[in-house]
Amino acid sequence: MPDGFHMTPDEFRRHGQEVVEWVAEYMERVGELPIASTVLPGDIRARLPEAAPEEPEPFAALLRDLDDVVLPGITHWQAPGWFAYFPANASGPSILAELVAAGLGAQGMLWATSPALTEIEAHVLDWLVDLLGLPPHFKTALGPGGGVIQMSASDSTHLVHVVARDRAVRGGASIADLVAYGSVQAHSSVERGARVAGFSHVRSVDVDGVYALRADALSEAIERDRAAGLVPTIVTSAVGTTGTGAVDPVAEVADVALEHGLWHHVDAAWAGSAMLCEEQRHHQAGAERADSYTFNPHKWLFTNFDCNVLWVADRAPLIATLSSLPPYLRNAASESSEVIDYRDWHVPLGRRFRALKLWWVLRSYGATGLRHHLREHIALAAELGRRVDEHPRLERVAPVSFALVCLRHVDGDDATDALAAAINARPDLCVTPSAIGDMRFVRVAVGQTHTTAVDVKRLWEAITGAA
Amino acid sequence: MPDGFHMTPDEFRRHGQEVVEWVAEYMERVGELPIASTVLPGDIRARLPEAAPEEPEPFAALLRDLDDVVLPGITHWQAPGWFAYFPANASGPSILAELVAAGLGAQGMLWATSPALTEIEAHVLDWLVDLLGLPPHFKTALGPGGGVIQMSASDSTHLVHVVARDRAVRGGASIADLVAYGSVQAHSSVERGARVAGFSHVRSVDVDGVYALRADALSEAIERDRAAGLVPTIVTSAVGTTGTGAVDPVAEVADVALEHGLWHHVDAAWAGSAMLCEEQRHHQAGAERADSYTFNPHKWLFTNFDCNVLWVADRAPLIATLSSLPPYLRNAASESSEVIDYRDWHVPLGRRFRALKLWWVLRSYGATGLRHHLREHIALAAELGRRVDEHPRLERVAPVSFALVCLRHVDGDDATDALAAAINARPDLCVTPSAIGDMRFVRVAVGQTHTTAVDVKRLWEAITGAA
Secondary structure: OOOOOOOOOOHHHHHHHHHHHHHHHHHOOOOOOOOOOOOOOOOHHHHHOOOOOOOOHHHHHHHHHHHHHHHHHHHOOOOEEEEOOOOOHHHHHHHHHHHHHHOOOOOOOOHHHHHHHHHHHHHHHHHHHHHHHOOOHHHHOOOOOOEEEEOOOOHHHHHHHHHHHHHHHHOOOOOOHHEEEEEEOOOOHHHHHHHHHHOOOOEOOOEOOOOOOOOHHHHHHHHHHHHOOOOOEEEEEEEOOOOOOOOHHOOOOOOHHHHHHHEEEOOOHHHHHHHHOHHHHHHHHHHHHOEEEEEEEHHHHOOOOOEEEEEEOOOOHHHHHHHHOOOOOOOOOHHHHHOHHHHHOOOOOOOOOOOOHHHHHHHHHHHHHHHHHHHHHHHHHHHHHHHHOOOOEEOOOOEEOOOEEEEEOOOOOOHHHHHHHHHHHOOOOOOEEEOOOEEEEEEEEEEOOOOOOHHHHHHHHHHHHHH | OOHHHHHHHHHHHHHHHHHHHHHHHHHHOOOOOOOOOOOOOHHHHHHOOOOOOOOOOOHHHHHHHHHHHHHHHHHOOOOOOOOOOOOOOOOOOHHHHHHHHHHHHHOOOOOHOOOHHHHHHHHHHHHHHHHHOOOHOOOOOOOOOOEEEEEEEEHHHHHHHHHHHHHHHHHOHHHHHEEEEEEEEOOOOOHHHHHHHEEEOEEEEOOOOOOOHHHHHHHHHHHHHOOOOOEEEEEEEEEOOOOOOOOHHHHHHHHHHHHOOOOHEEEHHHHHHHHOOOOOOOOOOOOOOOOOEEEHHHHHOOOOOOOOEEEEOOOOOHHHOEEEEEEOHHOHHHOOOOOEEEEEEEEOOOOOHHHHHHHHHHEEEEHHHHHHHHHHHHHHHEEEEEEEEHHHOOOEEOOOOOEEEEEOOOHHHHHHHHHHHHHHHHHOOOOOEEEEEOEEEEEEOOOOOOOOOHHHHHHHHHHHHHO
């Protein structure tokens, strides 16, 4: 063995082609597999040996176990009948870019450690500023803001809470007095991000009849807190909540945030992708005055996890919080101030070449192709919503939002739970049973890569059959 | 176009084979490419169009730009002449597992969203507890501790600071009074993690003559802070610092931490991999009494970024800090308490199938193969250290640590900087110029996947030629 135990380039060639074939076949059969894994707790572990192998195993054994051990424990998010949670859609160009990034094995922590990683990321995120109709000062090339890829919207939301916290503390506030705000329908990552950032006061602001944050209630909460000697610090508004897809009044929140000096973070984790379509942009009117904005290409833009985008209106406070320069990271480029070093833009130091997949997706589909598919998903959801409205035993619990439909059985919670259970008992469909307060409902999120009218028709037949 | 703008499985097959071939050729030629990118700031961006493409581009254009746009901006971390920073080594099985994980596109946030992701991760990390000689209570299957994959050691270190902070606050302390400790040689992520977690007091404890934390100085600092009314909360000890590979006295730090009730975190980000070799484990004696331990398979275990492992001795405070259960994530498995949900173990909610590559690496090499390569790297570094000691114009600035050699020119800083510059002027070598205080030195980290005695010999000739 001239090169020890390593896989040689020729072996990589051969096994790589086997793996590509396995993935291609998976793409072909994912629509036929039962979507939800039915293993019981411990089933997968029971198939694994007690201890790590002492001796090398052949590649064929790894491939065999993909079918024998892994697949039974996979719930198939890429199935066309996937309507659960939010989509986590992927695509061929994105998957292959992940392979290239892994093969290059380059680190983008500093501009100098691989300039292409930093420059392509900054450039592609600048493209997206225009594609989503966001303001030019979010662009890294123009500033004072800029964009960066993070792992998840939870990370971005946590991070802006840290940055807003530090801004307040630099201004003389005590950390124990800081208050973070979001609606009662805000994603769990908002409260969690605030708590992890050390906020002990997190307010859940009332919503209106369509589950959108009430700006008047926000104002009142801020004034109450201020009167109590606390320091209102940051508010998150959602463009498309996870619960029902509610759209908070971003412009009104911007007014309140500006009036009271709060950091305003816009969480468009899922619905941000829809902003490629100009007719959807009115939903985020006011975001041009926000301090930060996050969205996940890994949800609804055919880019596999992980790929979250965070833009800030001003990168100075972000870098002030995160920058540090130990001697082993010093280099001429960083000291020239002609480059940005993304290690100063998030908690992790190391970073892989995630921009490659986003670049490849944007080029492979073109803006035209992306809009085509987003509009198709939105139209399918609208049609499903109309059918729900016309059905005597069903009702929507919220307006159809982008490509999300929330419905329930008119007979109440038990009938609604039974409806969800009947749909999920089918091997070719998956939806999420959920609740607002005590009211149960069924969440249907359209947006998986290969979901078409045929799949929505099958879902509708399952719904009406069970209702 | 029957399926819109999507790449079909057959197109994926074809383009996948092209990409596998591109990566295989990259592996073959990476040793011939100039290691350090020589582009200037803005060069890569200048090659990209001003706006995102409206229309789809053919896959051939993406592949062509890998050579034309990307490669000139890549610094080749996978080159056998890479001795800079720490290694970020990768391997064929790991790269192909990343492809499979992207192709499956499954989410492991809950056990229920794909049980294989959670169970294989927990199981493989339990294997590693034994492989690294760590205590059985770190195993998820046994508890009360457990292991989880995170993105980076910075994330893990930040997270344990948050958990220790919350434990102290639950015990009645004020966040403003908490104190975090590490040595003056601790990685920048220790101070940064503490600051991001909201610590306003971070102490850099003195080191001894070999740059290891002085436990007596730690005790004194804790007693001084306690006398001042502050609350000593967490201490990080390093097994292999980034600066010089110094090994803190983990057992003594454990004594101090236990005596004063501090959380004790062990940062073995780089050197943890060496613990597969039993003869290295004395360096981490005492880690069995730590509250948490982190190491990066993505540094020195042939597993491409990202793959960081965090073990905690007790998972209860971790989950207490991070758990939340919005209605859309409720499910029978989570409520049964028979499973773990990794979303409660870190800041992000979503997570991809990173355990697959670790599983494939452990099986492809076997423990025997991994030990073979680790011992080879360690032996190469030891031999280089001996040569430095014998050379009249060179000296080591610290003991050879695992596979890290830190050396300087006896004529001082200018001669040392010139030495580093001469090495880095060569296209086939890369080292990191660094400093301790004002003393300049050259860091040589042996550990890239394909680095052999031939490469170290070439490096030595470059060193002696310049010295």
